[in-house]
Amino acid sequence: MGSTVDEIILETAKELLSDELLVVLGDHGMTSTGDHGGDSDDETHAGLLIFSPGHEFPPLKEGLRQIDLVPTLSLLLGLPIPFSNLGIVIESLFPQNLIEQAIALNYEQVRRFANTYAAANPSFEISEIILHDTMKPGEQLRLDRLIIIFDFSNITLEHTVF
DSSP, rough: OOHHHHHHHHHHHHHOTTTTTEEEEEESSOOOTTTSSSHHHHHHHHEEEETTBBBOOOOOTTTGGGGGGGHHHHHTTOOOTTTTTOOOOOGSSGGGGGGHHHHHHHHHHHHHHHHHHHHHHHHHHOOOHSSOOOOTTTTOOOHHHHHHHHHHHHHHHHHHHO
16 A cells, blocks of 8 residues: 555546646655755655646656756746746647747746846856847747757856846
């Protein structure tokens, strides 16, 4: 027999409608002896369950960052991505016809953050890729462009907190 938490999750999942989403995320992992808060893989990796009776999700890649859940869930819920969030949308959770739109919204949100950061920190040089739209008309937004922006975002997190 499973744990009480397992039973609660199972009962909740059984009651979901086809257009509802259940997300269960641990805030930290734990060793087999119950230790947590350290830096071992078992302690720094947390469980994630995403379930919807109306959608079959592909397996998620290893190494998802918790910060990536915010833009993903925001857009899935029809909400704007919070201004200071620097996560990357998890493409595999979006219907195929909405992936490009999700990436574009994510890109624009981080670009706004980068421009605001640059205005507040004139001594910090930002790549032209961030300050100016480098896409040509009709060119598809690609995830590699977004990753360049997020390389910048990781640097800004080390320098300033808004």
